[in-house]
Amino acid sequence: MTTRKLLLLPGDGIGPEAMAEVEKLIAAINEEAGAGFESERALVGGSAYDAHGAAISDADMTLAMDADAVLFGAVGGPKWDGVPYESRPEAGLLRLRKDMGLFANLRPAICYPALAEASSLKRELVDGLDILILRELTGGVYFGEPKEIIDLGNGQKRGVDTQVYETYEIERIARAAFELARTRRGKVTSMEKRNVMKTGVLWNEVVTAVHGREYPDIALDHMLADAGGMKLVQNPKQFDVIVTDNLFGDMLSDIAAMLTGSLGMLPSASLGAPDEVTGKRRALYEPVHGSAPDIAGQGLANPIAMIASFAMMLRYSFEMVAEADALEAAIAAILDAGTRTGDIMAPGCRQVGTAEMGDAIVAAF
Amino acid sequence: MTTRKLLLLPGDGIGPEAMAEVEKLIAAINEEAGAGFESERALVGGSAYDAHGAAISDADMTLAMDADAVLFGAVGGPKWDGVPYESRPEAGLLRLRKDMGLFANLRPAICYPALAEASSLKRELVDGLDILILRELTGGVYFGEPKEIIDLGNGQKRGVDTQVYETYEIERIARAAFELARTRRGKVTSMEKRNVMKTGVLWNEVVTAVHGREYPDIALDHMLADAGGMKLVQNPKQFDVIVTDNLFGDMLSDIAAMLTGSLGMLPSASLGAPDEVTGKRRALYEPVHGSAPDIAGQGLANPIAMIASFAMMLRYSFEMVAEADALEAAIAAILDAGTRTGDIMAPGCRQVGTAEMGDAIVAAF
Ligand SMILES: CC(C)[C@H](C(=O)O)[C@@H](O)C(=O)O
Ligand SMILES: CC(C)[C@H](C(=O)O)[C@@H](O)C(=O)O
Numbered sequence: 001m002t003t004r005k006l007l008l009l010p011g012d013g014i015g016p017e018a019m020a021e022v023e024k025l026i027a028a029i030n031e032e033a034g035a036g037f038e039s040e041r042a043l044v045g046g047s048a049y050d051a052h053g054a055a056i057s058d059a060d061m062t063l064a065m066d067a068d069a070v071l072f073g074a075v076g077g078p079k080w081d082g083v084p085y086e087s088r089p090e091a092g093l094l095r096l097r098k099d100m101g102l103f104a105n106l107r108p109a110i111c112y113p114a115l116a117e118a119s120s121l122k123r124e125l126v127d128g129l130d131i132l133i134l135r136e137l138t139g140g141v142y143f144g145e146p147k148e149i150i151d152l153g154n155g156q157k158r159g160v161d162t163q164v165y166e167t168y169e170i171e172r173i174a175r176a177a178f179e180l181a182r183t184r185r186g187k188v189t190s191m192e193k194r195n196v197m198k199t200g201v202l203w204n205e206v207v208t209a210v211h212g213r214e215y216p217d218i219a220l221d222h223m224l225a226d227a228g229g230m231k232l233v234q235n236p237k238q239f240d241v242i243v244t245d246n247l248f249g250d251m252l253s254d255i256a257a258m259l260t261g262s263l264g265m266l267p268s269a270s271l272g273a274p275d276e277v278t279g280k281r282r283a284l285y286e287p288v289h290g291s292a293p294d295i296a297g298q299g300l301a302n303p304i305a306m307i308a309s310f311a312m313m314l315r316y317s318f319e320m321v322a323e324a325d326a327l328e329a330a331i332a333a334i335l336d337a338g339t340r341t342g343d344i345m346a347p348g349c350r351q352v353g354t355a356e357m358g359d360a361i362v363a364a365f
Numbered sequence: 366m367t368t369r370k371l372l373l374l375p376g377d378g379i380g381p382e383a384m385a386e387v388e389k390l391i392a393a394i395n396e397e398a399g400a401g402f403e404s405e406r407a408l409v410g411g412s413a414y415d416a417h418g419a420a421i422s423d424a425d426m427t428l429a430m431d432a433d434a435v436l437f438g439a440v441g442g443p444k445w446d447g448v449p450y451e452s453r454p455e456a457g458l459l460r461l462r463k464d465m466g467l468f469a470n471l472r473p474a475i476c477y478p479a480l481a482e483a484s485s486l487k488r489e490l491v492d493g494l495d496i497l498i499l500r501e502l503t504g505g506v507y508f509g510e511p512k513e514i515i516d517l518g519n520g521q522k523r524g525v526d527t528q529v530y531e532t533y534e535i536e537r538i539a540r541a542a543f544e545l546a547r548t549r550r551g552k553v554t555s556m557e558k559r560n561v562m563k564t565g566v567l568w569n570e571v572v573t574a575v576h577g578r579e580y581p582d583i584a585l586d587h588m589l590a591d592a593g594g595m596k597l598v599q600n601p602k603q604f605d606v607i608v609t610d611n612l613f614g615d616m617l618s619d620i621a622a623m624l625t626g627s628l629g630m631l632p633s634a635s636l637g638a639p640d641e642v643t644g645k646r647r648a649l650y651e652p653v654h655g656s657a658p659d660i661a662g663q664g665l666a667n668p669i670a671m672i673a674s675f676a677m678m679l680r681y682s683f684e685m686v687a688e689a690d691a692l693e694a695a696i697a698a699i700l701d702a703g704t705r706t707g708d709i710m711a712p713g714c715r716q717v718g719t720a721e722m723g724d725a726i727v728a729a730f
Pocket of ligand 1: 090093094250560561591
């Protein structure tokens with residue numbers, strides 16, 4: 001029997017309780033489909049800091065590097081506001097991204113019809129929305145050096161961050177965008193600020209070259225990131241795949257997620273390059289929402305984004321397409337049936353907690 | 366009689382035709398109120414490049430430095446896509462901001478009730494919206510060095526941009542935010558990415574310190590810029606003054622502008638520090654919209670953002686508060702009466718061109 005090694009990193013806040021619902025699914029899928037998932041939990045974020053003094057321990061990093069896939073919850077909370085910068089909860093996630101080489105971050109922004117009313121946008125602008133933001137995840141201002149605060153004396157300090165992109169980094173994310181567009185509606189919009197940033201000039205040049213050389217069948221548009229952000233809130237359905245850098249991708253994917261009215265529902269996948277020998281790619285799956293410390297531990301959290309992240313894992317890491325489709329259909333069916341956690345509660349629906357929502361999805365799966 | 370020296374920099378695209386409507390207003394206000402405005406036009410952007418080979422000539426820079434206030438239109442267009450980076454249309458605007466020391470960029474996002482329907486957001490979320498985005502304008506990734514593309518050989522290049530902020534730069538924009546909040550609803554939200562950027566850490570620290578020392582009467586919140594962007598599209602009315610850096614401010618102010626449904630209506634002001642001797646501050650006023658090359662020269666452009674920028678000039682550079690109020694009221698009255706350019710046309714309204722809109726506002730003023 002195949003065994004599939006999963007590392008579960010629930011993290012902080014609502015991470016652990018949402019992860020528990022995925023563990024139910026893993027048990028069900030092992031039993032029914034003999035999927036052979038072997039999962040173990042490890043620590044990341046503030047909870048790792050409390051246990052090991054680091055946002056992820058070296059031992060747990062090794063587990064992540066060796067796993068077939070990683071499922072990540074969320075990190076952070078006011079409790080760790082004062083910890084040293086290198087040990088802050090986010091550092092665990094950033095180390096995972098960097099060391100695992102997860103350069104391609106897929107953030108689908110879809111609007112579940114049952115939830116279109118929850119969007120701040122007019123219903124007709126988001127109903128049926130299905131766009132994909134592809135964010136570069138291991139470069140840019142997140143990792144460039146120097147990144148420092150220098151004491152200049154006289155009460156003055158200087159903070160510095162450096163945005164760096166090399167041709168090969170832009171080439172591989174551009175290829176990923178064009179490949180994904182081929183499986184969708186065949187359209188890529190690249191966003192940067194070439195009118196102000198040299199990395200934007202290079203980004204634009206490299207995306208254009210990859211397109212001309214390798215993907216003439218795909219429609220490519222370029223937009224300045226500020227104008228692109230405006231178009232996104234004005235009429236998101238004009239897009240198919242948006243490809244952009246680490247920092248713009250952070251902002252734009254969050255805004256797109258919020259537009260759908262389905263923030264608590266949205267998954268993401270972060271993928272590395274295929275191994276040259278085995279063809280396997282490292283991967284981490286993660287809900288788009290944060291750790292929500294205000295409701296943590298109360299059984300109120302919506303587990304759907306975590307479960308949908310697991311569905312993406314089935315699809316992208318294990319090619320279990322039928323199971324992924326079935327799981328996504330189960331989520332949609334439960335929503336259509338009016339089962340809701342508090343964050344997406346609407347008149348006429350039935351409000352449930354985290355565990356009951358998880359059970360309902362397992363039952364419908 | 367006082368004389369007030371204005372430099373008008375219409376720029377490219379629809380800039381010149383929108384500027385002509387302000388010139389009518391200047392004539393009217395000189396005649397009726399003896400305001401003593403002396404205005405002259407000069408070139409910036411692509412049109413300056415065509416005439417002088419630079420996005421603004423040194424002679425015109427001198428005029429801008431010596432003026433009591435500058436009114437700027439918009440720059441850029443496909444015609445200049447291929448010009449050298451240092452001469453691209455935007456370089457003229459960036460030089461004006463830097464050389465004039467315009468560190469404080471005020472971008473009000475207000476929603477004219479007559480236009481609330483044009484927003485992509487649900488009406489109740491934007492109707493009556495009145496928030497102010499205060500963007501730092503002379504620092505950050507726009508001006509930090511190194512900013513370059515290095516050829517690494519082997520078909521590889523490296524693009525680099527540098528975000529730099531020093532304590533004094535953050536202190537002065539924080540003070541501006543708190544001062545503005547005092548004249549409004551007393552609330553400031555500061556946005557950065559301190560979980561990823563060292564400049565964000567410094568930003569957060571300095572804003573907090575200025576607040577504690579000098580403005581304990583103002584309510585201060587901190588948000589991560591990605592979360593702040595989400596809150597902005599979810600429920601913009603929760604904000605009063607948002608203060609943020611140059612790049613986040615670029616994105617967030619454009620998104621806020623689009624949310625109002627009133628993009629063609631929104632002005633901005635960019636202010637320098639008061640001169641230590643005279644107390645005068647350099648200032649440039651500018652519509653938020655771009656140069657719209659697709660409709661340029663056809664008399665279709667909406668001149669309201671340019672006229673509202675002139676109203677901000679009356680208010681901030683010349684303390685002509687009564688005139689500024691009257692001009693803003695004239696704009697609102699014309700909109701309420703159903704006079705519309707094509708971009709804001711709605712059923713039951715009367716569609717007019719640029720000149721007719723300008724004339725209507727002059728008549729109502
Ligand atoms: C937690 C934080 C470091 C992270 C980021 O900025 O990338 C988060 O906002 C995200 O989008 O995944
Ligand atoms: C034209 C461009 C350089 C400018 C900027 O990025 O600052 C514009 O987008 C703005 O917001 O004023």
